[in-house]
Amino acid sequence: MSPEVRRAAxxxxxxxxxxxxxxxxxGLGANALDxxxxxxxxxxxxxxxxxxxxxxxxxxxxxxxxAVVNETARMLAxxxxxxxxxxxxxxxxxxxxxxxxxxxxxxxxxxVPAHPVAQALLxxxxxxxxxxxxNRSSRISPTTAAHVExxxxxxxxxxxxxxxxxxGIESTVIAVLAGxxxxxxxxxxxxxxxxxxxxxPLAAATANHRGASPGQLETHYAPATALxxxxxxVGPDEVLLAFGGEVPTGARATINLSTSGNLEQAAARLFGAxxxxxxxxxxxxxxxxxxxxxxxxxxxxxxxxxxxxx
Ligand code: TXA
Ligand code: MG
Numbered sequence: 001m002s003p004e005v006r007r008a009a010x011x012x013x014x015x016x017x018x019x020x021x022x023x024x025x026x027g028l029g030a031n032a033l034d035x036x037x038x039x040x041x042x043x044x045x046x047x048x049x050x051x052x053x054x055x056x057x058x059x060x061x062x063x064x065x066x067a068v069v070n071e072t073a074r075m076l077a078x079x080x081x082x083x084x085x086x087x088x089x090x091x092x093x094x095x096x097x098x099x100x101x102x103x104x105x106x107x108x109x110x111x112v113p114a115h116p117v118a119q120a121l122l123x124x125x126x127x128x129x130x131x132x133x134x135n136r137s138s139r140i141s142p143t144t145a146a147h148v149e150x151x152x153x154x155x156x157x158x159x160x161x162x163x164x165x166x167x168g169i170e171s172t173v174i175a176v177l178a179g180x181x182x183x184x185x186x187x188x189x190x191x192x193x194x195x196x197x198x199x200x201p202l203a204a205a206t207a208n209h210r211g212a213s214p215g216q217l218e219t220h221y222a223p224a225t226a227l228x229x230x231x232x233x234v235g236p237d238e239v240l241l242a243f244g245g246e247v248p249t250g251a252r253a254t255i256n257l258s259t260s261g262n263l264e265q266a267a268a269r270l271f272g273a274x275x276x277x278x279x280x281x282x283x284x285x286x287x288x289x290x291x292x293x294x295x296x297x298x299x300x301x302x303x304x305x306x307x308x309x310x
Contacts, residue, residue, distance in 0.1 A: 001120060001123075001124055002120070004158075004160060005117070005120045005121055005124050005160065006124055007158065008020065008121055008124070008125075008158050008160050009121060009124035009125040009126075011157045011158055012029065012030065012031050012037075012121075012125045012127060012129065013031065013125065013127065015030075015031065015034050015036055015037040015040075016030075016037070016040075016156070016157040016158075017029065017030055017037070017040055017041060017044060017156035017157055018030075018121070018156055018157060018158045018159075018160060019134045019145070019148045019152075019156045019158070019159040019160065020117060020118055020121050020131070020159075020160040020162070021115050021117050021118065021145075021160065021161070021162030021163070021165055022056075022084075022113040022114075022115045022118045022131075022165065023083070023084055023113060023114045023115045023118075023165060023166050023167050023188075024084045024113075024165060024167050024168070024169060024170050024171050024187070024188050025133045025134070025141040025142060025143055025165055025168070025169070025170055025271070026133065026134040026141075026142040026143065026144075026145065026147065026148050026159075026165065027056070027118075027129075027131030027132065027133060027134055028041055028044060028045065028131055028132060028133070028134035028148075028152070028156060029041075029056070029121070029129040029130065029131040030129070030130050030131070031125075031127045031128075031129070031130075032053075032055045032097050032098060032101050032127070032128040032129060032130035033096050033097065033098060033127060033128065034098060035098035035099065035100050037098075038053070038098045038100045038101055038130050039100060041053065041130065041131075041132065042100070043154065044152055044154040044156065045132060045134075045135070045136055045137050045152075046136055046137050047132065047137040048137065049100065049103060050103050051103060051137075052101065052102045052103040052105060052107075052108075052109060052211065053101050053102075053109070053130040053131065053132050054086050054109040054110070054111050054130070054131065054132065054171070054173075055097060055101060055108060055109065055110050055111070055128045055129065055130050055131075056110075056111055056112070056113055056118065056122060056128065056129040056130075056131055057110055057111075057112055057122065057128050057129075058112065058119060058122040058123060059081075059082075059112060060074075060077045060078070060081055060112065062112075062128070063077065063087075063089075063110045063112065065092070065095070066091065066092060066095040066096075066097055066108055066110065066128060067087075067089035067090060067091055067092060067095070067108050067110055068089060068090045068091075068092060069087075069089060070089070070176060070179070072176050072179060072180075072181055072198070073087050073089055073176040073181075075197055075198070076174065076176065076181070076194065076197060076198070077112070079197045080189055080193075080194075080197075081111075081112040082112040082113060082114035082119065083112070083113075083114045083188075083189065084111075084113075084114070084167055084170075084171040084172065084187060084188035084189055085111065085171055085172050085174065085187075085188075085189045085194075086109045086110065086111040086171045086172065086173045086174070086187075087109065087110055087111070087174055087175075087176055088107050088108070088109045088173065088174065088175035088176065088177065088184065088209070089107060089108060089109075089110060089176060089177070090106060090107060090108075090177065091105075091106055091107055091108040095108070097128065097130075098130075101130045102211075103211065105211040107175070107177065107211060109173060111171055115162060115165075115166075116162075117160055117162040121160065133170060134148045134151060134152065134156070135147075135148075135151045135152075136151055136152065138220040138221075138222055139151060139220075139221070139222060140221050140222070140223060140271050140274050140275055140278075140306075141170060141221065141271055142271070143164055143165040143168045143268075143271050143272055144163070144164050144165075144272070145159050145160075145161035145162075145163075147271075147272075147275065164268075164272075165268075166268065167188045167264075167267060167268060168267050168268035168269065168270060168271060168272075169187060169188050169267040169268075169270060169271075169295070169298050169299065169302065170185070170187050170188065170298075171185075171187045171188055171189070172185065172186060172187035172188060172189040172190075172191075172194065172298070173185035173187065174194065174202070175205065175209035175210070177208070177209060180203045181194070181198055181202055181203065182202060182203040182204065182205045182206070182209040183202045183203075183204070183205060184205045184209060184210060185301070186297040186298040186301045187298045188267070188295070188298065190293075190294045190295055190297065190298075191297055192293070192294060220305055220306065220308070220309060221271075221274075221302045221305050221306040222305075222306050222309050223274050223275070223277070223278035223285065223306060224278055225239075225277065225278050225280070225282060225283075225284060225285050226283070226284040226285070226307075226309070227284065227285050227287055227303065227306050227307040228284050228285065228286045228287065228307075229287050229289075229303060229304070229307050230287070230288075230289045231248075231286035231287055231288055231289075232248065232288070232289075233248045233250075233286075234248050234249070234250045234251040234286050235283075235284070235286065236250070237252065237282055237283040237284075238251055238252065238282055238283065238284050238285065238286045239251055239252050239253045239254070239255075239277045239280045239282040239284075239285050239286070240253070240254040240255070240285075240286050240287075240288070241255055241257065241273055241274070241277060241285055241286070241287045241288065242254050242255065242256040242257065242288050243256065243257045243258060243261065243266060243288045243289070243290050244256075244258070244259065244260075244261040244288070245259055245260070245261065247288070248288075251286065252280060252282055253277065253280050253282070255269070255273040255276060255277060257269050257270060257273060257290075261291075263290075263291070263294050263295040263296050263299065264295060266290065266295070266299060267295050267298065267299055270299055270302065270303075271302075274306065287303055287307075290303070
């Protein structure tokens with residue numbers, strides 16, 4: 001075990017915060033059993049306390065300590081763990097997980113990350129790690145250690161640097177309650193892949209699946225600069241977030257998410273590109289249309305939220 005991972009595990013055990021890489025985005029981690037440690041996560045992110053956190057565990061067997069894994073959930077876990085899928089399940093009353101983690105709900109979101117650094121940290125800490133994305137609430141999720149440093153005024157005790165996150169967009173969140181699987185957040189595992197395993201379409205999320213307060217879910221991935229979606233041309237003071245081989249000219253700056261139209265590549269570049277274009281000083285970021293299927297569903301979800309600034 002590397003000395004950094006050992007030190008990070010010690011910090012978690014003492015109730016401190018550690019930012020760490022996952023295959024999706026960087027997380028801001030705390031010991032999920034320690035309510036005071038979890039409270040520090042909400043404070044560092046300025047996150048509303050009604051928005052629950054995902055708990056990271058090393059395996060399906062560990063997940064069963066904290067939640068009731070029903071048959072549908074087991075099928076999904078076996079297909080996609082370790083990997084970028086979070087399952088919202090009924091929490092065991094004896095779980096020991098701090099109430100603040102689930103914002104007082106009787107459910108808990110669990111995920112087994114695939115990133116080797118995240119796995120090493122879970123193995124060293126021997127604790128369930130509550131970790132939201134390591135950005136300030138409502139902002140763009142970090143996909144590098146430098147993004148984490150730029151995001152949080154209140155630095156975590158340690159940032160484990162695992163390089164850029166390979167997938168670059170957050171996990172898919174599925175609620176599997178009372179036998180039905182509902183999509184709460186499109187993400188890195190595509191709807192198509194999940195429905196293939198289920199052998200049935202995913203249900204639409206109801207307030208029941210989301211918990212008491214759908215309005216409290218993190219709704220923005222907002223750069224300071226306005227976004228203009230489905231752009232097919234560029235205005236005089238705009239920068240362009242492009243996709244594919246045929247790109248309009250005239251932008252002050254252009255970042256192409258994937259010249260070959262590859263959605264995996266586009267997802268991996270999305271948040272970094274938004275950060276960079278946000279620094280350009282343009283009046284708006286024109287965003288070309290991106291196909292809606294596969295990973296495109298999650299990419300379009302994040303772009304829509306970034307564009308809908310309150
Ligand atoms: O890829 C990811 O999922 C990253 C990495 C760090 O694992 N984490 C992440 O966490 O994106 P966060 O906190 O930014 O998003 C967690 C999402 C939120 O939309 C939250 O409302 C939902 O999961 N969630 C967590 N617990 C829930 C619960 N018990 N019921 C319903 N939704 C829940
Ligand atoms: Mg987040």
